[in-house]
Amino acid sequence: MTNAAAVPAPSSSHDRVGFSLNRVSVIGVNTLTEAIRQKVFIFLLLVGLVFIGSAIFFSQYSLGEQEQLKVIKDTCLGVISVISTLIAIVGTAQLLPSEVENRTIYTILAKPVRRFEFLLGKFYGSVLLLVLSMAAMCLMFGAVLWIKEQSMIRELSQTYLGETQAATEQANQQIEQVRIAVLDVNMVKAVLTDLVKAMLVASVTLLVSTFSTSLVFNVAVPFMIYMAGMLRGTAVEMWSSHRLAMAVLAIVPDFGLFSLADDINLGNLVPWAHVDQVIVYGLARMVVIVVAAHLIFSRREI
Amino acid sequence: MDAIRTEQLTKKYDLGWRKGRLLALDKLNLHVHEGEVYGLLGPNGSGKSTTLKLILDLISPTDGSAWLFDVPCNNVVSRLHVGFLPENPYFYRYLTGAETLVFYGKLCGMSGSSLKQRIEELLELVGLTRARDRQLSGYSKGMLQRIGLAQALIHDPKLLLLDEPTAGVDPIGSKDIRDLILRLKGMGKTVLLSSHLLAQVQDVCDRIGVLNLGQMILEGDVKSLISDQRRLSITVQDLPDDARARVEEAVRSAGASIVSVEHPQTTLESLFLEALKKDERGMGRHD
Secondary structure, X not given: OOOOXXXXXXXXXXXXXXXXXXXXXXXXXXXXXXXXXXXXXHHHHHHHHHHHHHHHHXXXXXXOHHXXXXXXXXXXXXXXXXXXXXXXXXHHHOHHHHHHHOOHHHHHHOOOOOHHHHHHHHHHHHHHHHHHHHHHHXXXXXXXXXXXXXXXXXXXXXXXXXXXXXXXXXXHHHHHHHHHHHOOHHHHHHHHHHHHHHHHHHHHHHHHHOOOOOHHHHHHHHHHHHHHHHOHHHHHHHOOOOHHHHHHHHHOOOHHHHOOHHHHHOOOOOOHHHHHHHHHHHHHHHHHHHHHHHHHHOOOOO | OEEEEEEEEEEEEEOOOOOOEEEEEEEEOOEEEOOOEEEEEOOOOOOHHHHXXXXXXXXXXXXXXXXXXXXXXXXXXXXXXXXXXXXXXXXXXXXXHXXXXXXXXXXXXXXXXXXXXXHHHHHHHOOOHXXXXXXXXXXXXXXXXXXXXHHHHOOOOOEEEEEXXXXXXXXXXXXXXXXXXXXXXXXXXXXXXXXXXXXXXXXXXXXXXXXXXXXXXXXXXXXXXXXXXXXXXXXXXXXXXXXXXXXXXXXXXXXXXXXXXXXOOOOHHHHHHHHHHHOOOOOOOOO
């Protein structure tokens, strides 16, 4: 070490430490940087991208332009939904346990950082990871649709090349229908609700990891809660007369609400009002779960 | 005002269902004055790390209270003026030394040119300027310890809590850290040092406290604790044999007894450092 002169003190005139979004953001960005280095994340994202990319080949086994586009949309939205859910669970499950195990949490909480800021930062990092991975999958989805659209337009143009005026008009109509099917706003709605669903799953996983240090437990329990949430609608119908069952079901988020892909593939119009309702439901549940996670984490011995 | 004050601080850990509770810390009354270097000693499991964790509000006391500069430890404000180096610290291994300090600096609300300047000063202070852009995965144990010290100092705290700061560090690194602690003391910092290395504690600490099984069993000023008032040691150079016989006779005639007569020995650490200093290739450090 060198004989450096006494270092001047930075401004230390604070006598209060308020909640800081800046600290949350610093922890969040660091969490994202750490998460994208995980092999399991890279593996899941690659699997997602490969399946989305291969949808273009699966679609060739269907007859008709609309059917082929339907297969692509069905496959891609399904893959985005499954992979984002898995990333939400796996990417969030180890966030707190690894900080405790590596003892990096000691150096962070020894600074003027509130536990709530730390927890929120971790959740923010997890959300950033979801946004990033879903953006990558959506880009791939968009590219697949564009390639399919161009290929269909080329085929239709060649088929009707030099035909009668009526045939050309029919071709133009079909091309227009392809374009309408490709630029389906319902897909945006499906991706948005999937993102909120994945964030909700991440919040459930974060809640579980505030009281458990086992990675297996932190993955298995949120997955079971997710499955229970997917079947919640059916369970409510079956056990509506059982108070205890209804009380338990009231705690489990209704993940089935977020599945818009089926409606979209059946050609049903999903109104924005419904999407808004689902998003508000998801965000409200998420806030309650993060607050519950804070209440547990603030009392946890580290 | 005390930098650290604890009153009847007690911690019991639950051992699980039907296994009872472990008393890790028992009614500790600790007072660390501003500007002093205080050594917290004790064998493994004596309650040293529990004390540090309680002070940093990483765990909650079963009973009693603790304050940092008169601010209760469960108030986040108390951590404005504290820097902490945990035992065997782990950091984000993908960050470089400079990036690590940026991360911790931002957590302390620092930014811009003041943070940049502070980082350069600290890297210089801990001797890591040349390794600033290397990822921590490529740092040696001693270098990790030094970047740990730099992160603890990033917001220029008035109090430093160092948990085994030289654990696993070679004698050169250990001496560097010891020198740094003394330099920090010169800068008016208060240091609470938890260590097993008694010689090191003796060299740098003003006062010590010895914990055993959660209780403070000895506390006081280092010099007065280790000095033996009944014995006197005089070191002389080039004393002829006849003169030595006269000195021994004078001692005996005064009614005192000679306990031992021997040639003073250097310490192994001094010998080691002296040998490295003489090596023309310089001190063995790759940073």
